[in-house]
Amino acid sequence: MPLASADPTFLDALAAALPGDTIRPADARFHEEPRDRWKGAATHVALPRTTQEVATIVAQAHAARVPLVPYGGGTGLVGGQIAPEGGAAPLLVSLERMNAIRAVHPQENVLIAEAGAILLDVQNAARDADRLFPLSLASEGSARIGGLLATNAGGVNVLRYGNARDLCLGLEAVLPDGTIWNGLRRLRKDNTGYDLRNLLIGAEGTLGIITAAVLKLAPIPARTGTALLVVDSPRAALDLLALARGRLGDGISAFELMSGTGYDFLAETIPDLRQPFETAPAWSVLIEVGLPQGLDPAEALEAVFAEALEAGLVSDGLIAQSDSQRQDFWAIRERIPEANRHIGAISSHDISVPISAIPDFIPEGIARLKTIGTFRVNCFGHLGDGNLHYNVFPMPGESRADHDHNRDAIKRTIHDLVHEMEGSVSAEHGIGRLKVADLERYQDPAKLAAMRAIKAALDPRGIMNPGAVLRM
Amino acid sequence: MPLASADPTFLDALAAALPGDTIRPADARFHEEPRDRWKGAATHVALPRTTQEVATIVAQAHAARVPLVPYGGGTGLVGGQIAPEGGAAPLLVSLERMNAIRAVHPQENVLIAEAGAILLDVQNAARDADRLFPLSLASEGSARIGGLLATNAGGVNVLRYGNARDLCLGLEAVLPDGTIWNGLRRLRKDNTGYDLRNLLIGAEGTLGIITAAVLKLAPIPARTGTALLVVDSPRAALDLLALARGRLGDGISAFELMSGTGYDFLAETIPDLRQPFETAPAWSVLIEVGLPQGLDPAEALEAVFAEALEAGLVSDGLIAQSDSQRQDFWAIRERIPEANRHIGAISSHDISVPISAIPDFIPEGIARLKTIGTFRVNCFGHLGDGNLHYNVFPMPGESRADHDHNRDAIKRTIHDLVHEMEGSVSAEHGIGRLKVADLERYQDPAKLAAMRAIKAALDPRGIMNPGAVLRM
Known part of the structure; x- marks a missing residue:
């Protein structure tokens, strides 16, 4: 049976089952996305306040075969959060009102956040408890935990701490038939059945709506250091990484490559940005380390630099001597996307x-x-x-x-x-709406068939974010 | 339709499609398991040499609705590897001949092993490349990679390096219809579709047979240190953990609690084992740290000890001054299970x-x-x-x-x-055959329903390890 549109009959019945202001016309912000590839067409958005309200929305949509598009911070780059024109009209479900930090357990290195919590707020709540939530990326001021998990977000600290999936111990979610899965376990070890958590993480809202998550925190490294090193080539950069790892192990939290083109674009489009080298290096790397007590990061980075110099891997370099210098180095890396947009x-x-x-x-x-x-x-x-x-x-x-x-x-x-x-x-x-054809072209056929079977099994009516990830 | 037995007609037809010695009568070792709870009843075992041969076995079993029980090192403690009496007679599939280390990529911190590779051999292959494969547990001399992943094994280094699932980047597996999934990706970041890898990991052979895996290696820590500290209580032990983490961050690779009863059992059943303390402490912890260059582990542990002493968390302690002392400390922890068996x-x-x-x-x-x-x-x-x-x-x-x-x-x-x-x-x-009723009693009903739906979708004929994990 085909999907049905979120028409006035459906919306009125749903609104009657929810607090007065839960269903609203979708304002313009829900129709835009960062790269302007799509224009959203959903007429209405649901703004639930509780997991139970999300369950009510999904159950009624399931019964009526109405498609739902979950909405987090709207920062996705592949259109997974957009309900474009065409087909049955979906209802957007924005988690923005479910933004509580439900609990912080510093002794366990655990924080429990609702799906609508903004990443920056989660980072700050962790810091208030003298802990680090290591997920960090450009859109952290507006991206929300539910979307970050649904897309298995990455960012600059993956080398040391992993992707979003590696930072999640448990989930609460509403499955496509409207049942609530309470999987908010604060456990490091739990071998009781299939890994439903990792299945929902990265499924981009096509297998259910994440409503809350147990997140892993880390100790804040005692000392942090940053260096900007000029390398001869990407191959030398890799050798430098191996050398640094041999000395500092997991202490390396970021290792970012930049090309001369990046420096040129910065000079051309953001001329007041201070360039650290007189001549833009063809290749350079930004290294950040977080080290335990007893180690001086600047000394450790100098030792790496000296050894790499001797091995012929680096030809020049700067080691941050202050926090403001550290920020200058990071500004080079972080403003490259902005320069790219100008070009x-x-x-x-x-x-x-x-x-x-x-x-x-x-x-x-x-x-x-x-x-x-x-x-x-x-x-x-x-x-x-x-x-x-x-x-x-x-x-x-x-x-x-x-x-x-x-x-x-x-x-x-x-x-x-x-x-x-x-x-x-x-x-x-992720795949979103942008890379559906790429997935079909490049993904292993056995995996693709398994994905379709799983989608059909968990969402037999196909109401969850149709058009994203898989063409059914 | 019910399952069919692996009868002579099926076995002869299958044998004809495979090299001469692939199908054999199952010898006694396949009928035993470490805790003597079950007696296996399978008459035959398949011993494939290649992924293609595994695919042939699964495809024919799928066509004939014959159940299969995958077999790794036989060290599982919940009966997942045993084909007990009753119901359609299954065919065992032992991966022991697929034991190659296919490749080592030290620069990538990656090793590719076949499912039948023994954990100790993988650890040694990593060490030969100056790397660490951190999975470590009591049965490492016989447990095989396929089984370790299928059960998401843990062990003593989970605190720092995670469970088996956290040490796997990619899988090759034969799915229940006999198709081969080639997911041997050596990638740290890959957001192209549902996480089939983590679904098969921990599924205990009920969703397919793992044939090979891309495993994550780590740098070998520059320096390692071990301490045995007497704590007042489990609560003090937790405070000690937080204190040590504050100083040493991720450097702590093991933090093992032992009770006075454990020391008493050791004294009673293994009297020639050297006891480190004159009086058995009511509670103690074994701490192991692996630190980067520039830090002396004994000094770092002494600093932790001094701070914990001042805070009233520990009352006595020993810091290993030699490798043999380190081994003595670990012997206390590692021989407790043996003492338990004696009692x-x-x-x-x-x-x-x-x-x-x-x-x-x-x-x-x-x-x-x-x-x-x-x-x-x-x-x-x-x-x-x-x-x-x-x-x-x-x-x-x-x-x-x-x-x-x-x-x-x-x-x-x-x-x-x-x-x-x-x-x-x-x-x-894991669940295996031992804890099926526990899973039904304690697991969230929404997750249990999702698990059943996934099992039915990927293995509609129910041939993969029936009776393990789920009663269908």
Whole structure:
């Protein structure tokens, strides 16, 4: 049976079962997304305050076969949170009112947050308890925990602390038939049945709505240090990573690669940003370490630098001597996406390959792009995770619009190469609505069939975020 | 339709499709399990050499509706690897011939092993590449990677490195219809679809047969140190853990609690084992740290000891000054299970509770047991993970057989208490055949329903390890 639209009859009946202001017309903010690829078309949004209200919404939608699109902070980059025109009209379900920090257990290194809690608020609540919630990414001021888990968000601390999935011990969620799963376990070990938690994490709202989560905290490292080192090549950067790990082990929390193109874009579009080197280095890495008591991070980084210098891996470098210098280094890394937006990418790629394949991948990608045209490539990102943002730009004097006709060929060329190298065409951002065809093209067919079987089993009516991840 | 037995017609047809010696009568070792609770009844075992051969076996079993029981190292403690009498006769599938280390990528901190590789061999292959594979447990000399992943094994290093699931980046598996899923990704970040990997990990062979895995390695810590500290109570032990973490962060790789009863059992049953303290301490903890270059572990542990002494958390302690002393400390912890076997437990419990609930759980369990009779409790285990082995023994002069009639009441009492405290009745060992009723009693009904739906979707004929985990 086909899906039904969230029409006035359905909305009125649902509104009658909920507090007065729960169902509302969807204002403009629900129709926009950061990259302006889609325009949302949902007429209404539900704003539940409790898990029970979410269950009521899902149960009635299930009974009436009305599609639902869960909505977190609206920061997703692949359109998973957007209800576009066409097909049965869905109801948006925004978790923004469920934003409580339900509990903090410092002795257990655990925090329990509702799905609508903003990442920055969770980070601050952890810090108030003298703990670290390590998930950190550009949109942390507006991204919400439910969406971050539904998309298994990454960010800059994955090298040490893992992705969002690795920072979650338990979930509470409403399943597609409206039943509430209470899986808010604060346990480090629990081998009682299938891993439903990890199945919902990364499912992008297609298997249920996450309403709360048990999050893992970490001790705040006693001392933190940051260095910006100039390397000869991505291969030298990898050797530097191995060298640093041999000395400092898990102490390395970030290892970010930046290309000369990135520095050039910064100089061109954000001229008042202080550049740390006189000449923009072709390749450099930002290293951040968090070390236990008894170790001086600046000394430890100097020792790494000296050894790497001797091994011929680095040619220049700066070690932050103050917090403001540390912030200057990070500003270089963090403002590259802003510079990219000023320049205007023809095509952006959030990809990962096995770490040791990176030195071959970067030039091979550039070589293959030459068969299409002449472009600038700004390649930067989380080298320690094998995750690069490999973005393709027009030459100076051209605009992205001049290359609209090349976009598909560029994307296909890069994604095919990633696939050949056993990589992923969506390292951090997920599938959403943007990469459904990529998933079909590149994913292992046995896994794809298993995904379809799981979706049909848990959401037989197909009401949960239809059009995202899988075409059923 | 009911399942069919692995009868001569099926076995002959299958044998004809495989190399000559693949299907064999099952020898006695396949019918035994470590705790002697079950006697296996399978007449035959398949010993495939390749993933393709596993696929042939599963496809033919699927077509003929013949049940399969995957077999790893045979070390499971809940009967998941045993094909007991009754119902359609299953075929065992032992992965022991698929024991290759397919590749080691030191730069990526990655090793690819076949499912039949023995854990000790994987540890050694990692060490040969100057890396650490951190999974470590009592049965590491015979347990195999496939079984360790299928049961999400734990062990002594979970505090720092996580469970088996946290040490796996990718899987190759044969799904219940005989298709091969190639998910051997060496990626730290890959957000392309549902997390099939974590679904198969911990499913105990009921959703497919794992044939190979990409495993995560870690740098070998530059320096390792070990201390044995006497604490006043489990609560003081938890405060000590927080204090040590504040100083040393992730550097703590093991934090094991031991009770005076454990020391008494060791003195009674293994009298030639050197006891470190003149008087057996009522409570003590074994701490192991692995630290980066520049830190002396003995000094770091002495600083923790001094601070804890001042705070009144510890009253005595020893810090290993040599490797042989370190081994002496570990021998105390590691030989407790042996001493327990000599004494003979009435009932053993592999449980976890939220870490901060442990100080209340231990005495409350003892108090509730008094309503049943008079017993000795040896409570020990991975305090840092909230995972205790809470084992109940007869008083001196009595035997476990004297309490056969109390076993069910003891188990129920402890498990009910664990459940009240939001814990798990199977922290490490899984469900297998032993705890199917416990799962039904204690698991959240929404999760149980989702598990059944997933099982029916991926294995509609119910051929994969029937009777384990779920009663369908």
